[in-house]
Amino acid sequence: MPHTVYFFGTCLIDTLFPRAGLAAMQLLRRAGVRVIFPQGQTCCGQPAYNSGYRDEARAVARAQLDAFPADLPVVVPSASCAGMLRVQYPLLFADTADAARADAFAARVVELSDYLVRVLDVRLTDLGPPIRVAVHNSCSARRELGVADATMDLLGRLARVELVEPERAAECCGFGGAFSVKQPEISAAMAADKARAILATGAAVLVGQDCGCLMNLGGTLGRLGGGPLVRHLAEFIWERTHRDD
Amino acid sequence: MTTEFRLAIGAALGQDRVRGNIRRAMDGLVTKRREAFPDPQERESLRDEGAAIRAEAVARLPELLEELERTCTGNGIQVHWAETGADANQIVLGILRAAGANAILKGKSMVSEEMGLNEFLQGQGIEALETDLGEIIIQLAHEAPSHIIAPAIHKDRAEVAALFRKHFPDQPPAQQIEELTALARTVMRERFRGMTAGLSGVNFAVAETGTLCLVENEGNGRLCTTLPDVHIAVMGIEKVVARLDQVPTLLTLLTRSATGQPITTYVNMISGPRRAGEKDGPTAVHLILLDNGRSRIHADPELSATLRCIRCAACMNHCPVYARLGGHAYGTVYPGPIGSILEPQLQGLAERGEMADASSLCGACAEVCPVRIPIPRLLNRLRYEAVSTRAASPTLGHGSRRLAVQSGIWRLWSWVCAHPRAYRALTRLLGLLRRLQPTRLPPWTDTREAPRLAPESLHRQARAAGFPDRA
Ligand code: SF4
Numbered sequence: 001m002p003h004t005v006y007f008f009g010t011c012l013i014d015t016l017f018p019r020a021g022l023a024a025m026q027l028l029r030r031a032g033v034r035v036i037f038p039q040g041q042t043c044c045g046q047p048a049y050n051s052g053y054r055d056e057a058r059a060v061a062r063a064q065l066d067a068f069p070a071d072l073p074v075v076v077p078s079a080s081c082a083g084m085l086r087v088q089y090p091l092l093f094a095d096t097a098d099a100a101r102a103d104a105f106a107a108r109v110v111e112l113s114d115y116l117v118r119v120l121d122v123r124l125t126d127l128g129p130p131i132r133v134a135v136h137n138s139c140s141a142r143r144e145l146g147v148a149d150a151t152m153d154l155l156g157r158l159a160r161v162e163l164v165e166p167e168r169a170a171e172c173c174g175f176g177g178a179f180s181v182k183q184p185e186i187s188a189a190m191a192a193d194k195a196r197a198i199l200a201t202g203a204a205v206l207v208g209q210d211c212g213c214l215m216n217l218g219g220t221l222g223r224l225g226g227g228p229l230v231r232h233l234a235e236f237i238w239e240r241t242h243r244d245d
Numbered sequence: 246m247t248t249e250f251r252l253a254i255g256a257a258l259g260q261d262r263v264r265g266n267i268r269r270a271m272d273g274l275v276t277k278r279r280e281a282f283p284d285p286q287e288r289e290s291l292r293d294e295g296a297a298i299r300a301e302a303v304a305r306l307p308e309l310l311e312e313l314e315r316t317c318t319g320n321g322i323q324v325h326w327a328e329t330g331a332d333a334n335q336i337v338l339g340i341l342r343a344a345g346a347n348a349i350l351k352g353k354s355m356v357s358e359e360m361g362l363n364e365f366l367q368g369q370g371i372e373a374l375e376t377d378l379g380e381i382i383i384q385l386a387h388e389a390p391s392h393i394i395a396p397a398i399h400k401d402r403a404e405v406a407a408l409f410r411k412h413f414p415d416q417p418p419a420q421q422i423e424e425l426t427a428l429a430r431t432v433m434r435e436r437f438r439g440m441t442a443g444l445s446g447v448n449f450a451v452a453e454t455g456t457l458c459l460v461e462n463e464g465n466g467r468l469c470t471t472l473p474d475v476h477i478a479v480m481g482i483e484k485v486v487a488r489l490d491q492v493p494t495l496l497t498l499l500t501r502s503a504t505g506q507p508i509t510t511y512v513n514m515i516s517g518p519r520r521a522g523e524k525d526g527p528t529a530v531h532l533i534l535l536d537n538g539r540s541r542i543h544a545d546p547e548l549s550a551t552l553r554c555i556r557c558a559a560c561m562n563h564c565p566v567y568a569r570l571g572g573h574a575y576g577t578v579y580p581g582p583i584g585s586i587l588e589p590q591l592q593g594l595a596e597r598g599e600m601a602d603a604s605s606l607c608g609a610c611a612e613v614c615p616v617r618i619p620i621p622r623l624l625n626r627l628r629y630e631a632v633s634t635r636a637a638s639p640t641l642g643h644g645s646r647r648l649a650v651q652s653g654i655w656r657l658w659s660w661v662c663a664h665p666r667a668y669r670a671l672t673r674l675l676g677l678l679r680r681l682q683p684t685r686l687p688p689w690t691d692t693r694e695a696p697r698l699a700p701e702s703l704h705r706q707a708r709a710a711g712f713p714d715r716a
Contacts, residue, residue, distance in 0.1 A: 004716065009703040011662070015672050016696045018703040025712055037707035039714045040665040048655050050606060052628030055635075056659035063663045070716040091622070139607040172565045176605025183603050184688030185254050189569045190605070191692065219693025 003120070004034040006074045008064070008109075010081045010211070011043035013232075017211045020232035024077040024112050027238055031120050035075075040067035046084040049092065051178050058092055065098060065105050073119075074109045077234055079141035079209045080177075082111040087144055111141065113151040113209060113233060126158040128240035133161050134203035134228060136194075136217060138210035139172050151209055151233060158240055166197035175216035191220040198228065205229045207236045250576060250599050257574035266401045267391075267571050274395075274562045277505025278613070295498045296617035298491045299553035302483075306543055306552070309452040309485045310534065316455030320517035322530045330360035333535045337362060337444070337477055338369055340531055344475045346371070346441040352461065352469040353377040354446030355393050355556060356479045356535055358578045359591075362444075373444075374436060376465035378429055385412050391572030393579060394503050394558045399571050443469035443527070447480035448555070449495055450532070453488045457515040457532065460500060467511055476527040478515070482534050483543075483552035495555060498615035502557040538591040544639040547626060551586050553616040558583075560610035560620060566603055575600060582610035586623045594631045594642035601627040672702045 005028065013021040028035045042063060049057035064085070068074050076082035086109040093102035116122045135155060137148035155163055174180065174190025195217055198206055206221070206228045208214050214230050221227030231239070257263070282288035302309060314324045327333035333356075341349060349366065351357065351373050363373040363384075375384045379396040383389065385408050390396030397405070406420055409428055419428045445466055449458040457478050459466050470476045486495065500506045519526035543549050561567045561581025572580035577588040577597065585600040594601075601624045610620040630638055631646035661667050679698035686695050701709075708714070 014703040015675060016699055018699045018701060018706050021703040022706050022710065025707065035712050036716055037712040037714065039669070039704055039708065042662040042665055042668040045662070048659060050625060050628070051655065052632040053652070053655040054629050056655045059659045060662040063665065067665070072716060143608040143612055172605050172607035172609065174605060176607070179605040181688060183254070184691065185258050186566055186569055186603065187605070188692040189258055190565055215696050216693065219695065222694040223692060
């Protein structure tokens with residue numbers, strides 16, 4: 001029986017990094033999955049939620065519950081947003097009329113690399129040249145969802161990719177959503193240290209699950225100059241595995 | 246908004262030497278903790294047990310405190326209740342005056358920092374002599390602790406050596422750690438002699454038996470609790486545990502999480518003053534139970550998890566924000582993740598709510614907390630309390646940080662994101678106007694390049710690439 005999934009693109013990918021989202025959908029489609037992209041989706045609500053504006057977050061979250069009605073997996077190309085949908089929605093909707101709906105929805109949410117590895121067990125044919133890649137596993141991937149291993153597994157299926165993790169790999173990159181704006185100095189200090197650790201790996205590309213972290217690190221590396229290319233894992237994998245024909 | 250905290254952050258980030266000192270020490274503590282829990286399964290089940298023991302104690306707090314008062318009194322310990330730090334100070338003063346003491350030996354106690362005891366006593370003409378090496382160092386430097394178990398973590402060996410040279414010019418100069426420790430011992434031991442009163446903190450107070458547990462590595466705690474005639478123990482009311490058989494689990498979690506030790510050099514179990522026929526020990530033991538806002542925290546079923554804390558400092562040792570700031574920048578007695586959930590509740594959100602914002606919610610703290618306090622979740626809850634208008638809440642200062650402009654922006658954002666058509670129209674517009682996107686977007690672009698808006702949203706690209714909209 002062929003798989004059918006919903007795809008939740010996230011607002012960040014929607015507006016700033018749509019190529020990452022499209023690459024993820026193409027990867028799924030190539031693996032034989034029917035991918036539905038509900039046009040009614042917007043944002044998971046995390047920015048307001050983490051700023052304390054729970055009522056405002058809940059209104060947005062409710063719109064997502066409406067946008068993904070069928071009992072299908074919801075694949076998310078971001079561990080942070082997937083964590084919001086999967087872990088935080090049940091808390092956000094606890095003791096509300098939508099509690100049961102939110103619980104059921106949350107249970108359907110899967111982070112992209114987790115889905116590709118655990119559910120699809122995809123095989124990847126690496127068409128690119130040998131390359132060293134630094135992986136940044138986000139805090140949500142590592143701690144909130146526990147999918148960092150799946151990401152490493154997935155990238156490890158590219159035969160000619162050498163994976164490295166920067167020093168202090170488990171430490172936060174300093175993005176933290178609103179944190180990067182509310183506490184810009186601390187955030188910048190964390191990003192600078194992480195960027196230096198990434199540079200020290202000598203990797204040609206930096207890959208991760210979360211465009212928030214990648215935007216933070218890419219922006220910081222860009223300012224330092226001469227750093228690696230920065231790619232969302234879906235885009236990176238798609239670029240190395242698809243043939244233009 | 247440039248608050249005191251923001252200024253302190255800016256200053257702290259400029260101090261490379263301090264940051265280096267802190268990071269080195271933290272790395273050591275992180276490594277030792279990791280090595281102290283070689284078996285992850287054992288570690289996780291210990292944490293389950295620890296969390297359950299502390300959750301039980303917090304749930305039964307009023308009843309356990311009454312039991313503790315009974316059992317302690319039965320053991321000959323005089324129990325005092327203090328609502329505020331100022332009350333506790335007065336109690337200490339009364340005891341010292343009655344004993345005719347004009348100085349007091351102090352073991353390490355964060356609760357005494359909370360009380361501001363040293364300054365208070367100084368104002369009363371009573372000298373408080375710190376006995377823990379780290380505390381001695383910062384007392385000489387006229388500083389506050391920057392870490393709850395390693396108060397002088399921000400100082401390196403050379404700084405300590407210089408400090409000792411300045412204060413003990415008659416002593417032979419010391420450089421190595423062993424020499425510095427020996428010097429402190431020689432000088433301080435002399436001063437400790439003949440003191441009438443000693444003060445200590447409490448790690449756990451056992452309700453069942455009226456026993457006060459105190460862990461330490463230098464023997465100074467034992468000194469303070471046995472040498473003088475009067476021993477005063479101060480503790481926050483949350484430090485009570487139900488039964489003696491729960492202590493070993495908490496002890497091993499505490500010492501392994503804190504310093505990676507299987508057990509500390511000294512474990513003191515204090516069960517009362519000297520009895521007839523005993524050769525040493527104090528003739529009077531006092532226990533001061535300090536509330537100072539803890540009952541208020543206890544009143545909230547979610548936030549009361551804060552009170553499970555056993556003050557191991559693992560959360561701060563693993564915190565990337567603490568690593569950059571050090572403890573002093575927080576400007577509070579308790580820094581780091583535990584400080585960021587505790588201080589806003591003790592002092593109120595209007596005063597300290599900003600601390601809850603100083604976190605990327607990375608979760609490193611909750612991953613190591615031996616009693617599984619869900620720190621990021623509580624930070625999120627405090628951010629909510631700070632701006633909420635409706636919630637009935639025992640949290641001090643709730644709603645005090647709501648700003649009209651900010652909440653207006655979130656309401657607008659919420660409306661747009663809850664209305665997909667409006668959202669799509671807006672993202673379309675942003676895509677079309679992307680060339681007008683400013684290149685400078687402070688504070689983001691102060692240190693980073695700004696991402697560029699995409700001409701076509703994923704919504705539009707997905708539709709163009711033939712991905713269906715519905716099942
Ligand atoms: S919050 Fe947890 S990790 Fe932090 S000091 Fe308390 S017990 Fe230790």
